[in-house]
Amino acid sequence: PQRAAMSSPAAVTAGAAEKSMKVVLLAVDSSPHCKRAFDMYLKQVRQPTDVLLLVHAVEPPSQPVALSVSDNFLKRHTELMEEQLAEAERLKQRWKDACHQLGIKKFSFVNVSGEPGEAIVQAAEEHEADLVVMGSRGLGTLRRTFLGSVSDYVLHHAYRPVLICPPSKREATE
Numbered sequence: 001p002q003r004a005a006m007s008s009p010a011a012v013t014a015g016a017a018e019k020s021m022k023v024v025l026l027a028v029d030s031s032p033h034c035k036r037a038f039d040m041y042l043k044q045v046r047q048p049t050d051v052l053l054l055v056h057a058v059e060p061p062s063q064p065v066a067l068s069v070s071d072n073f074l075k076r077h078t079e080l081m082e083e084q085l086a087e088a089e090r091l092k093q094r095w096k097d098a099c100h101q102l103g104i105k106k107f108s109f110v111n112v113s114g115e116p117g118e119a120i121v122q123a124a125e126e127h128e129a130d131l132v133v134m135g136s137r138g139l140g141t142l143r144r145t146f147l148g149s150v151s152d153y154v155l156h157h158a159y160r161p162v163l164i165c166p167p168s169k170r171e172a173t174e
Contacts, residue, residue: 022049024045024132027120031135033165037163054107054110056110057119092109117153134151135151
């Protein structure tokens with residue numbers, strides 16, 4: 001049987017509005033926060049006609065500002081990129097398996113490159129997501145100020161509805 005799953009993201013999300021389907025972008029990584037967001041989507045939001053777009057942001061390793069770069073740095077930079085791409089491939093397979101086990105037929109997985117918040121917002125625009133779903137670490141104001149928050153960035157920069165799934169009080173204080 002032919003499947004819509006895992007075809008190109010554009011093919012999966014194209015025409016969703018015409019068929020009264022909604023495109024739900026789920027920001028994914030390997031964290032428990034992402035799993036919590038996925039569970040909330042399944043229990044509270046999911047409709048049989050949804051098209052699920054799983055988006056994983058791969059942030060390139062930072063590069064020094066110096067004009068010349070050592071061979072060791074370039075080698076390590078390449079190794080880090082290869083590790084990130086291998087992890088992205090493992091993540092893709094894990095989410096693909098989860099969707100198949102749950103009977104989700106209309107889904108696609110996309111790796112996007114760049115700062116995670118910006119990459120998620122851009123993917124939401126490109127694929128005309130009707131809803132963005134993501135987890136949150138539950139950082140306090142001070143820690144969020146210094147460490148940044150992807151969910152905070154997406155909430156304030158996406159021109160789409162955003163559902164942020166917070167941790168429990170116990171998880172947030174640990």
